[in-house]
Amino acid sequence: MSNTRSSAKRIAAAAEADGDPKAPRTERGRRTLRKLLDAAAEEFGEKGFHEASVSSITRRAGVALGSFYTYFDSKDALFRALVADMSQMVRTSARSALREGMGALEIERTALAAFLRFAAEHKEIYRIIDEAEFVDPASYRAHYETIAARFAERLRAGTAAGELREGLGELEAWAMMGINVFVGLRYVVWGEGPVAAEELAAGVNRLLAEGIARR
Template identity: 60%
Template sequence: MTDLLGEKDKTPRTARGERTRRALLSAAAEEFGEKGFHEGSISGITRRAGCALGSFYTYFDSKDDIFRALVADMSGQVRDYVGPRIAQARDGIDAERLGLLSFLEFARSHKEIYRIIDEAEFVDQAAYRTHYESTASRILVRLREAAARGEVSGEPDEIHAWAIMGMNVFLGLRFGVWDDSRPVQEVAAIANALIERGIGSGGRDGNPDNA
């Protein structure tokens, strides 16, 4: 089937097709995570996935195409892993602790995510920005909902969301990828104390006028 622009729709239409596409994405994560985008190859991906070359082109147009899809897929995996755990939070501040804790867990079992997302900055700038902008947007929504419940002081700003995300990203790199020996609960608790003292309902709101 083709769309109005004459391009073929490569969305899987069967459960088997979805399994094949998933196998290719998982193989791409291994290939690019190990070799990087430029050294990784379509043949390497299909070999890892146990698929024929023709199966690759059934679902993806090129190496760039599957890399772009992989960045979006990994971003979605993080969201889907973290989301249900955050839903169990006692309050807005605890939600950020659980968010970091679950992200550390994810990073430890998917260490390739850092190389893939970092390379996206140079391979596909739009996918790279979308990954971080959507993550920060979800954090900001949580903060504003917490503020409405009186769990966060002041009026949460985009800066708060990006600051928390930035902290999480580098803690994930240090304690998820480089060294996974420290308990994730401890890392998350220490980091969360900074948030609680900074924007918690009993702390300051991050406004310099209140310093």
């Protein structure tokens, strides 16, 4: 819950910094924004963008319909804010699981396990991000480019520490992100029963460490 609250604060702060007149400037306003974002995640996750409605979102949030327009100009604007919010929460879930002194591969294993646990609690993220490709392509691209940049940053750090080979960069970052996304799709969204996050992350980690060639 603390991650979701801080995420709402970051969105509000960024909007205020950009001069957005709708950015909430009080704690009460930020709580209302959080309610709207959480309700939107449920609504869009269940119905998809086109079938979702502002009135249904405000009912879920327990917010007056008129209050919605204090924060957003339209359903489209709310959707863009939600994609940014979920993207930030994905990054935060991974970053908050990391600890000082972890090795490069341990970082990747821990970050993936954290993402899988997050996705298990927020399965709607897959539908929402997928729909963003068509509803708001710029948000869709920004989501993946930002996450890939974090992968590339960690790879560079691992190389600098002498733990990973030279020459790792954007290609490997996008490939690793793709593995994580589709492992989550198969075992979290399509899976049945509890998610074995640590076991799955360890399996992917072995793939990173050993590759697939016969030794």
